[in-house]
Amino acid sequence: MNKRTVIPLAAACTLLTGIWAGWPVLKALPDLFNFMSSFTVTVHNQSDYDIVSVETGIRSGDTRDTFTQEIPSGKTVKITPDLSFIGEGAIYLKYTDSRKETKEVIVCGYTESVSGSSELTIGNDDTALEQDCY
Template identity: 40%
Template structure:
């Protein structure tokens, strides 16, 4: 004679499944909120006909002029952004106080552009999404 077969404890399994499903829904619903508190990241979407061959990010203070670039806060991306590709990176910057984050890039035709990707930050957290086309550069800031 074998041991009697025990039934599954449904009183434990069903509530556990419900808690897991609710947890997943809450996590995915608030994922963008949690992103605001992570280290600052930039996503470049190169929709132009040209490769981006140089990308720099840095900090500016005051009136955002190039003369106010904060000392020691420059990050150079070590790879190109080919035409039609997307690149995400987290620039390693150091900020004391408050400032703005800029992005400067050069395409393979030698054309350089300078754009503010986070107009105001104290914590270097959040995201910026930069879309580069042949005609314009658009920036969506989600930074703190």
């Protein structure tokens, strides 16, 4: 083999080995950025009714934020509430549908820094939640 073949082949092997060895770190990067970002909640409205009012807040405090846009049935909206506090707490989301029924859900069971994310799916009779908050 001559130098023109060996150098690109060695570079390609080094690159592939680096990607293979660094894959676990690359997979963890989204979680790292999620930890440092402001808290967001993605609301999937899979009910038959429009969501006309959404309030988020800290369960043990007086800080709260209101999302003023309506969430039509079948739509998904990402909300970044303007919340801040010092210490430990939980984040709630209170919503009212077009029938004037109000429900409250804890969208982050424990937080110290109001960061991370949650996904809330609202159905006619129940809700489903995935949370990854810090």
